[in-house]
Amino acid sequence: MKKPRIKIIWLYPKLMSIYGDFGNVLILKKRLEWRGVEADIVPIGLGEKIPSDTDLLFMGGGQDRQQTMCVDDLVATKKDSLCALIEENTPALFVCGAYQLLGEFYHPLTEDEKKTFDPMIFGKNYHIKDTKEYVSKKGAQLTGAGVLKVYTVHFGENKPRLIGNAAAEIHPLLLVELKKVYNEVTPDTIVGFENHGGRTFPTEGWSNSLYPLGTIIKGAGNNGDDKTEGVLYKNVIGTYFHGPLLAKNPHIADFLLSRTEKLKDRWFTLSHLDDIPELTAHESALR
């Protein structure tokens, strides 16, 4: 049987590649190659359309200025195809800035909003107004792609950036899947490094179809308050963990690969990889 070729789309590699993000696509590609499956990394930048034969999507974090540059393009030229792919269960990984931009909006809170901010209510009632009105020191408010029903706010100087090594216990629903596609003794944690000023919350609350990737055991996670980290929706992972994420979390890499349309039915025929260096580093990061 002819082996498939996997097309990995890397969104905005020139704009959104700040935290060793290249590592995530490299790791996906290598883990396919080591199993005898060929993979192409296709960079998609400003103005370019996402191909319809995309197997897997990745987008990383960027500097504030770059993030502002790509958000308009994301909404104008990519949002619809992105939504279509994701609704068809295409696996995707969005890290840090990408996680924020794939949500519904990014908003620097005004002084009045800071006083009354309630994460359960704010997202539901908030409507994007004239952007010019809301430009603050921490950047303009941005309308996200809305693929993930989460939103991000920024408290300006009132709350510090969340920076440091971090770890989270994987959500039980995801863990069940990992046990199937990785192995029975999959790590039940994810580890990484976070560096973000924005605080992310679910717009309509968590549910069984939109749930946090895990519960924070070290670091801050989504917002530093509710102990949640990241999001899982269909086969999309949004997360603040870089490091890059997949380096020390091979189980997450395999989860994404196993969800590709071309591999999902033959995943178990592919060889299992020796992940000793990755898992040793994972173990050590939990300490």
Add this chain to the structure above:
Amino acid sequence: MYLRFIFSLLIAKILTGFLSPRGGGSALPGLVALKIFPSILIRYSNTFSQGIILVSGTNGKTTTATLIKTILENSGFICVHNATGSNLERGIASSLIGASNIIGGLHADWGVFEVDEAALPRLIEVFTPKMVILLDLFRDQLDRYGEIDSLADNWKASLKKLPSTSSVLLNADDPVICNLGLELVASVYYFGINDLRLTDTTLSQSADSIYCPVCRTELQYKNVWYSHLGNWACPKCTFKRPELTLAVSKIRIKPTVALSATYNDKTYEINTPLEGLYSAENVAAAILSSVLLKTPPDVIKKSIARFKAVFGRHELFTIGDKKIKILLSKNPTGFTQSLITLDGLPKKNILFLLNDRVADGTDVSWIYDVEFERLHSHAKYMTVSGDRCLDLAVRLKYADIPPDIIDVQPLLKKAFTSALFHTSSNETLYILATYTAMLDIRKLLIGNKLL
């Protein structure tokens, strides 16, 4: 106030005397003095007969500042310099206190200081320096410095306050650095590379600043020297690399860098003991500052030719019949440049040291932007150590480097012994280390008298 100043000096002097026999501790006296007398640096801002020169940038500041200091000293000036690379306020305060007498008197012509990127705006304001030299901005320690753009914004705000009697020397090859030269009261001069034989036109994956700092359009490069440094122009607005006040050309890279430097139709042939293309930028900066200060050409040429590598920057040690070379490699661009320096050498023995302490940056994800893939065809044996050696082992695995030539040794002493053991007689062991790891291995080499 005066008494408080004298008191802070006295305490710092006592501390220096107490610390110096044991080596290190170079920042502590300054730190204590700043605590007792916070405005101590302002006291020194007018004590130099000629003035103060500040050098900053992500990569190359130690080498460049030391080059300038050496050239000035060889011209007969007395200089105060933060030689140990201690480049925050406290380190500079320490060197000033060390050079002055107990009542704060200082008999020196120039203060030549390398300055930490984040500390630069404050020091520009405190000192109003005669000259500021800015080398480059690469992604480095995002957890500490924040993003390149915000760092550059802060620099610009402070540079704008400099009077017309100050000079700002900028690396024209770096678009973000270039942008700092617009709208300044101070005189602006540009240095850079003009070598059309370096014909690379593609930017590497890890290049940082490839968008126009004025209008944000993707920049076009006629030539790329390395990372995002090159001959660039914005295709949309008029912003492009400016005319170079001093250009270096005819660059020979191996075995060590030699180049021609052109200033006002005069050309100087310069031989250096330095390695790597990036050294050409540092040398260009040093030559430009020297010619602006009217240094005789033969002094510049001789000073650079006889320059000795400083503190972990291509520093050479010998143990028996084996050589050890330390290459400080602390960010994606610097690390990749170190690997390029090793490119043509046969049979490489390498010891990688990756730490994640505050001075290194606590986030090590940048190792994925280092081109370790360069190693697969010709590395002989590599040892991996440091606080984050396990992360590096994973990175090397994904660079497809065979696991049987990688030895992961968390303990530094063990790692060094093993790496040296695997280095044959008359071969060189190359140590690529992050900042604190470089300090550790130097301490091991010097302190424990392994030499």
